[in-house]
Amino acid sequence: MEVEVKIEVINEKDRAVFDELVAGVRQHKYENMGPEETLPLSVVARDEDGKVIGGVSGQTIYRNFLIDVMWVDKKTRDTGLGRRLMELAEAEAKKRGCLVAQLDTLSYQAPDFYQKLGFEIVGTVPAFPGSPARHFMIKNYQ
Incomplete structure (x- = not known):
């Protein structure tokens, strides 16, 4: 018996569709890895006025620290702030039992x-017109 399928293109953010897709991925993950929830992990630096001047944000799951974003304001770059933020975030990830950290960065970024912090490039999407190279990096804590 053939199932009728309707395929559509959606050119706007549709939170309900996104949530359904994530739920499907989670169910598949639970079936293969067991039920473990993602825990957010952020370390943030603020100036004397409370303005964010840098930070690291990601999540931990299945003994992985998945780093989504790391940023330091231009005024505080090359001061060691980025290193301190990463070290604090990684220390917390290790307390949670993480064995590795993962991230991706563009060739012009960092x-x-x-x-210098011990991450290794494990894969690269080469640059192409209109896009710099993208590097996938990992750091083992073992």
Whole structure:
């Protein structure tokens, strides 16, 4: 018996569709990895006025620290703030039992910075017209 399928293109953010897709991915993940919830992990630096001047944000799950974003304001770059933020975030990830940290960065962003912190490039999407190279990096804590 053939199932009728309707396929559509949606050119706007549809939270309900996104949530259904995530639910499907989670169910598949639970079937293969067991039920573990993602826990958010952020370390943020603020100036004397309370303005965010840098931070690291991601999540931990299945002994992985998945880093989504790391940023330091131009005024505080090259002061060691980025290193301190990463070290604090990684220390918390290790307390949670993480064995690795993962991230991706564009070639013009910070691959050298991460390599100085012990991350290794494990994959690269080469640059193409209109897009710089994208590096996927990992750091083992073992």
